[in-house]
Amino acid sequence: MTSRARVSAYRDRLRSEGLRPVQVWVPDVRSADFATEARRQSALVASAASHSDDMQFVEAISTTWDE
Incomplete structure (x- = not known):
């Protein structure tokens, strides 16, 4: 059986x-552009005020892992 026939049979079984x-499609995490953007966004999050309205909202709707 050829590889094409095996793949076709496999897909037919799944269907x-x-x-x-x-x-x-997902971001390529190996890309230099991805690493640069991740660092940029991480720095923005780290420098954001921890007592902002957004953060207060997140804290209000969040639960701990123990609950």
């Missing part, structure tokens, strides 16, 4: 189980 293929 018969009610599944469908979905293509998902």
Whole structure:
């Protein structure tokens, strides 16, 4: 059996189980641009006032892992 036939049979089995293929695009975390943007956003979060309205809202709706 060729690899093309195996893949086709595998996909047919998945479809018969009610599944469908979905293509998902995600950021390339190995990219230098990604690392630069992650550092930029992290610095913004770190320098934000911890008592801002946004943070108060997050704290109000958050629960701890123990609960």
